Amino acid sequence: MQAEPPSLTRPSFFETKGCSEEGVLELVGFNASDYIEGKGLRSLDRNTKIAMAATSLALGKSGLSEEQRRKVGMVLGTMFGSMTSISDFNLESIQNGPLSVSPMLFPNTVINSPTSQVNIRFGLSGLSATLSSCNTSSLDALGYACQMIQTGMADALLAGGSEELCSLSYHALDRFKLLGTAEEDHPPPAEGAAILLLEEFDHAVRRGSPILAEIRGQANTFAPDQKTDSQNALQRSIEASLAEAGLHAQDINQFFSSVSGFPWQRRLTSALVARLLPNAKTMRKDLQRYLGESFGALGSLTLAAALGPLNDQVSNANGPEHILLGGVGYFGNASALVLTRSQTWGEA
Incomplete structure (x- = not known):
């Protein structure tokens, strides 16, 4: 986290015409390739790339070996998934018919797409789950991951949440008069992800992992x-x-x-x-x-x-x-x- 709060900016990758002129907390200059190696990023939506970047950072600090990583699973919370992918796919189908839609884009419309893409990218083969419970999604994902570890379903799980900024959520906040600034009662629209490695206490001690909490x-x-x-x-x-x-x-x-x-x-x-x-x-x-x-x-x-x-x-x-x-x-x-x-x- 920066020492000083980030500055609000105008959205750089979608239009806000007809809305209140309020700023957002955007991941300015975000480039997934700065965090993720390999090809195949172009077809992924912004939320998936953000989740992947956070996962890459978490794995980099985890101290897990390649063999240990393969046994780790993923529990991700998201309120919207990728609304941009969903709306673009549906709009193309409605306007030009279902045969006009590229099947390559369909996976991005599924709410658990970011989780699945993260698993594929990093070779995670453990338990995989996506929770979508409105604003509490990532808190519930963390709780669910804890339950899975407590019941012996997993020794270690990556868990957290990810969201993207998009035109649809911005317009929805404007419609319900929830756009604002960091100094007001309405926090500004924002995007980001935080992924944490959760593991059973003895499992962390055995591998000498620093325990934050x-x-x-x-x-x-x-x-x-x-x-x-x-x-x-x-x-x-x-x-x-x-x-x-x-x-x-x-x-x-x-x-x-x-x-x-x-x-x-x-x-x-x-x-x-x-x-x-x-x-x-x-x-x-x-x-x-x-x-x-x-x-x-x-x-x-x-x-x-x-x-x-x-x-x-x-x-x-x-x-x-x-x-x-x-x-x-x-x-x-x-x-x-x-x-x-x-x-x-x-x-x-």
């Missing part, structure tokens, strides 16, 4: 009526994740709002955290300036921030830190994840 608990719930149930749904998720972690609310040192949702949902989240987690320092505005509205990827991006330079500024030097991430999404999905960070593990 331990995921202690995760839970997700749903609010059928967002207006009346959002706060209750998030409270249930927080309480369930704390129970699984064996911690109490007063044990939490920091809370990271990792799901944007509507402005009124974020206000409910802030009020709930103030009441439920009395000792937690809340991190939201700072992250908003860095991460924006990155939809389903925001959870894993927030986790990366919680483990990185931003959190070093507020770390607890007196012992392990207990951190909670969570929030409520646009359609009532609520998720929470509890982790413990130790300086001793980081030095392992």
